[in-house]
Amino acid sequence: MPPPFPPADDLGAIIARVQSRYIRAAPPREMLSPLLTDLLESTACEYGFIAEVLHDGDGAPYLRFYVLTDISWDDATRALYERHMHGGPEHTIEFHNMRTLFGAAITSAAPVISNDPEADPRRGGLPPGHPAMRSFLGVPLFHGGEMLGMVGLANRPGGFDEALVERLQPLFTSVGAILGAVCHDRERREVENALRASETQLRAVLEMAGAGIVQIGLDGFPLFLNQQLCDMLGRSRAELLALSTEDVTHPDDLAGERRRRRQLLAGEIPRYRADKRYLHVDGRVVWATINVTLVRKPDGHPDYLIGVVQDITDRKLAEAELRSSRQRFVDLLNSVDGIFWEGDPRTESFTFVSDKAKQLLGYPLADWMQPRFWALHLHPDDRDRALREVTDSQLTGSVSAIEYRFYAADRSVRWMSSWVTVFRPEGGHRLLRGLMIDITERKRVEEAVLAAESAQRANAAKTEFLSRMSHELRTPLNAVLGFAQLLELDSQQPLNAAQQTRVQHITQAGTHLLAMINDVLDLSRIESGGITLLSGSVVLRRVVDEALAMVAPSAAEAGVQLLIDRAATHSADPRTCVQADHLRLRQVLVNLLSNAIKYNRRGGQVVLRWPADEGVGLVHLQVRDTGVGLAPAQIARLFEPFNRLGAERSGVEGTGIGLVITQRLVQLMNGRLSVESEPGIGSVFTASLPWVPVASGPEEAGFEPTEGLDDATPAVPYTVLYAEDNPMNVELVRQVMKMRPDWRLLIAANGRQAVEIALQQRPDLLLLDMHLGDMSGVEVSRALGSALACPRIALSADATPERAQAAKAAGFIAYLTKPINVAQLLRCLDEQQAAARGGVS
Secondary structure, three states: OOOOOOOHHHHHHHHHHHHHHHHOOOOHHHHHHHHHHHHHHHHOOOEEEEEEEEEOOOOOEEEEEEEEOOOOOOHHHHHHHHHHHOOOOOOOOEEOOOOOHHHHHHHHOOOEEEOOHHHOOOOOOOOOOOOOOOOEEEEEEEEOOEEEEEEEEEOOOOOOOHHHHHHHHHHHHHHHHHHHHHHHHHHHHHHHHHHHOOHHHHHHHHOOOOOEEEEEOOOOOEEEEOHHHHHHHOOOHHHHHOOOHHHHEOHHHHHHHHHHHHHHHOOOOOEEEEEEEEEOOOOOEEEEEEEEEEEEOOOOOEEEEEEEEEEOHHHHHHHHHHHHHHHHHHHHHHHOOOEEEEEEOOOOEEEEEOOHHHHHHOOOHHHHOOOOHHHHOEOHHHHHHHHHHHHHHHHHOOOEEEEEEEEOOOOOEEEEEEEEEEEOOOOOOOEEEEEEEEOHHHHHHHHHHHHHHHHHHHHHHHHHHHHHHHHHHHHHHHHHHHHHHHHHHOOOOOOOHHHHHHHHHHHHHHHHHHHHHHHHHHHHHHHOOOOOOOEEEEEHHHHHHHHHHHHHHHHHHHOOEEEEOOOOOOOOOOOOEEEEEHHHHHHHHHHHHHHHHHOOOOOOEEEEEOOEEOOOOEEEEEEEEOOOOOOHHHHHOOOOOOOOOOHHHOOOOOOOOHHHHHHHHHHHOOOEEEEEEEOOOEEEEEEEEEEEOOOOOHHHHOOOOOOOOOOOOOOOOEEEEEEOOOHHHHHHHHHHHOOOOOEEEEEEOOHHHHHHHHHHHOOOEEEEEOOOOOOOHHHHHHHHHHHOOOOEEEEEOOOOHHHHHHHHHOOOOEEEEOOOOHHHHHHHHHHHHHHHOOOOO
């Protein structure tokens, strides 16, 4: 494969260097030799040449070489090369044979590509001993429509093609322009030489010249100088005649001056032009452009030098100030994290973009100058609008700000903001100027904020939905389960055996439905991130005792024995603690124990153990059962919501989401839930939780039993005000209160009525529904304020923890959820009555 094309930046650097050498007035050979080297390196060619195209007396074209690759040929050709290519401009090699490959480029006035010169009919013209030529490219150089020269390149790996010629065309165009200027300079210098031949007749005129003129002997001392040079250096004519040119030259410029003079005297160059520094008598530096020509004697030997010295100090100071100003401008542009630009609306192309363009969007600066570059890289959905806004800005002449999406070089989409102003230079056509800023990050933040707000609204809506669903489902269940409990607890009209069985079925079905509602709500809150854990150091034995007490009745009914493996490490230590939420950890353990009981066999066992692995800082809370066990395929689907793995056909009630909730809760407590099982043997569920080392303190005190309640009957009736807007719920609580005949029940149908009755009757306790028609239970409590100092118990169908926390924060001593657990309600009321009578502090 051919080597890659030279990058546009490299070509720009080459052009800049050759232009710089021309500006420094370097001789053509000195100027073009480095250019040829750059061309060979950038195109990976072995050799080449740069030549001038001239015409003989008959008008036939021929080549005169400026520079030719210094390569090893045979001795004769090498001698010819050394003789002609290392002298002055009059020493050069000429080729008049146009029946060659390079001749074809001249005669056709077009680039010639030959990737098989051996078989090309235009071959020939190579000197003896010339290395084999495997590929050739000849490109004529033009300026002002005139062919001035030619570039020849040979032996590029992989050969040449039109694309390479096109890539190099800007360079060829620049070199053609420089050759045009060189020819012009050559003609001008020839005229100058003719004029200097009559210098002796023009001395009087030279004294009036606007430049310093000096005739210098071969020893470096002036033979003649005009007054302009004296004024320029602040010295008299006599003083300067006594000093050599080196005496008044800046030390840093001596080496260059000596080199050029040696070349001039050796005949290597006919003249030279350079910028140099002179020393003024007062010590300041005088910048000058010098043009020095060697005058020869009739026999060809050097006679003297003629120098024209033009004071360019002001120009140099202006150039330095311009460079400084430009650098300040560039530094200012590059210090802004944006792209300054100027564009021509007639061609829809940029005329300038700052260097930040490549850094921010990745495109080379040359790409930006292509017609319609900006429009072609706009996002399709923004293109028409952005172009229309730019057009409107042109028509109104006002500053406009445009936001749009733009494709970067890597095809990523970037959000940009552009300020556009209209500018009309004096005597010129209208231009657009502005600044482009990348606002992708700002847009990303804005989108993230909008997404967060949307998610927050969705989460709030979901929370409200869950709250309403909880309330709407629990309200009818409250009546079903509440009245069923009343039937079971009615000692005055006890149920017969058949009736008890039917009521138990009602209670069992209602309890199952309630559990399903609770599980669904729990899972929804967990997955929506709506559940808040109160993490802290939890005494594991306390949670175990609470959980065992809750599942003991179902274990006894199922004929399953509950055991604690006290032999396991830490299992018997009442001080073992984990980092967890107490209530949620109890929920996890109850779920695991309930499953171990439900899916066990009669006469089976459920064994608890919680060994601590101090090495990894975990406590492994394990529940092992002797049930039917699980196959590997079942374990793989065990934590899929609503998947009961076929147990729905076993007669065992369940929702299929208890284990999912258990797993998510363990994960929220920075733990991990794992399972091991063997069909026919049983399963082991392990909740691994962060272990908290035991520290001496109140947690080690153990568990003191709660003192019994005072059974004494109060002399004054205990008054309870119940605020509820649902008649069935009112009737349920009325029936419950009949179980305490010495209590007095007051009923309020709404919040406003509850406030009025409470202030009039001064009840001992408020039992407030949280969703009254006109007010919430919290609002009723706030309305009463300190005017009524009695305990407040919340009663609500909304079982979300957030509602319970809000109620307790508002001063409620308890938050009971519907369906009402009659025994729990009575126990809570009894405790408050005992506290009011002094039975419990």
